[in-house]
Ligand SMILES: *[C@@H]1O[C@H](CO)[C@@H](O)[C@H](O)[C@H]1NC(C)=O
């Protein structure tokens with residue numbers, strides 16, 4: 101997953117220029133006189149990961165207590181269909197929204213939340229609000245100016261309840277009236293839908309003359325709201341009009357029928373775009389990176405917020421929520437900036453935090469490896485290994501063992517062997533992901549020499565080391581690699597080009613084996629993200645690590661530290677070969 105992208109902030113800062121309250125201390129991001137870009141940069145530099153993730157979350161009003169807003173740094177709140185405070189008068193609404201806002205403003209950085217609501221034909225969740233005809237009726241008029249005035253009126257009524265954001269307009273082109281939402285579409289003719297996107301400047305205000313295409317605009321003051329063009333894209337084209345189903349159409353068809361109104365909406369500065377539940381040719385839009393990031397953001401240059409639909413992320417899998425971690429990753433990778441969760445926000449936050457943290461751990465693994473030997477001479481390096489090879493061998497007790505990678509103090513005091521102690525990526529599975537799909541991987545924990553000779557392996561990766569331990573259970577006077585580690589090195593190396601990766605809490609006796617080993621890597625105790633090892637041995641990244649302690653030749657030298665008179669190490673303190681990332685991978 102890439103960096104969290106937060107266009108939300110720019111919009112919020114613009115919108116709530118006056119709302120943020122801390123006058124005691126000058127904070128650049130709170131200063132409306134500063135350029136927006138400067139304010140965003142300042143704010144981003146102050147935010148923790150938790151605060152950034154919180155800004156990506158939109159929760160339902162019923163769970164949005166001030167405490168929740170504060171504790172989880174929630175960025176946005178919505179009212180689901182029919183979710184209204186008791187006696188849904190304008191006054192009750194203002195109080196509801198203000199109470200939630202107080203929670204948001206009481207956070208460390210005081211970033212205001214944005215409240216969104218389905219004001220799809222007037223402010224339809226408020227008692228005594230004006231209810232306008234649904235879009236199909238407005239399509240009849242073919243009158244963009246009338247529709248714009250309706251947008252203006254709706255914006256005023258919505259702002260009067262303290263709400264700055266509406267999930268409208270629906271710019272679906274309904275091609276099949278069997279669809280239950282067909283009345284939310286202005287027309288079957290995309291030209292009419294395009295013309296009636298004029299509701300957007302009605303809701304948000306007219307774009308200033310010097311605006312940059314794609315940059316969202318909501319007029320300052322208290323009369324306008326942010327709009328949301330929805331549902332991107334092809335929502336009105338599903339098979340037999342089945343709601344949220346599959347839109348089967350060529351790219352040309354999609355671009356000619358369902359896409360045009362998005363160009364108009366973006367040109368008019370629409371603040372947000374909501375992703376459609378539907379699929380395009382079998383691919384869920386919520387996981388469609390090509391259309392969300394590739395087309396909407398990169399090609400059409402949309403710079404506002406892409407928001408998911410209600411539990412839209414959950415529905416990436418069938419049945420919904422079958423694999424939520426996968427769905428979170430797929431949705432965020434597709435380019436969704438804000439996720440309408442709407443209830444179980446802790447699950448979303450935990451999942452996203454975990455992934456982001458795993459990326460961090462993987463980076464740490466890459467940077468923690470020390471390359472001790474790389475071929476017989478610098479002219480003939482073995483690493484980085486080619487990803488494409490007919491057949492390779494992965495061997496060793498530590499190749500496919502998460503417990504060994506994690507070492508002691510993991511789940512239990514002494515640590516555990518095996519892969520069921522926690523979740524993560526073993527070095528073997530990191531290798532499997534990294535190599536070319538055509539490369540055959542043979543995995544054998546402790547192969548004998550005949551087996552290795554009988555096979556025509558291009559190269560072998562041997563991963564051996566210490567079992568997990570902690571405190572006194574780890575005291576060891578011989579520091580040898582336990583069997584079958586050593587025999588694995590002997591059986592493999594010599595018969596085939598081999599890289600030995602040592603997984604251990606300290607230097608171990610390796611000198612007697614060094615001549616038959618072609619490349620040697622100290623991986624220490626890397627933890628759950630074994631992919632980081634593959635990242636470097638296959639050259640997606642270079643080796644950079646330097647020994648943090650002396651690698652001895654024999655245990656009778658110990659203790660032996662840098663500066664000692666008898667200093668005669670196998671690899672001195674600070675040693676570490678480097679490699680450049682491979683050109684192509
Ligand atoms: C479309 O609807 C059919 C029938 O209900 C269902 O089996 C199928 O999974 C749906 N496809 C998608 C992409 O939602």
Ligand SMILES: *[C@@H]1O[C@H](CO)[C@@H](O)[C@H](O)[C@H]1NC(C)=O
Pocket residue numbers: 423425426429
């Ligand atoms: C969920 O998806 C991930 C891929 O993102 C996969 O590694 C994992 O095995 C899946 N879990 C289940 C229970 O299917």
Ligand SMILES: *[C@@H]1O[C@H](CO)[C@@H](O)[C@H](O)[C@H]1NC(C)=O
Pocket residue numbers: 444447
């Ligand atoms: C929220 O998700 C967590 C983790 O999947 C689950 O344990 C919990 O029951 C869920 N809570 C609700 C209210 O669905």
Ligand SMILES: *[C@@H]1O[C@H](CO)[C@@H](O)[C@H](O)[C@H]1NC(C)=O
Pocket residue numbers: 490556558
């Ligand atoms: C061994 O594999 C190489 C390619 O890696 C191939 O050129 C060679 O013919 C193979 N030898 C045997 C005996 O299969």
Ligand SMILES: *[C@@H]1O[C@H](CO)[C@@H](O)[C@H](O)[C@H]1NC(C)=O
Pocket residue numbers: 575576577578579580
């Ligand atoms: C090395 O020491 C450890 C810990 O005392 C012991 O378990 C192991 O058997 C010893 N190995 C050898 C080869 O002596």
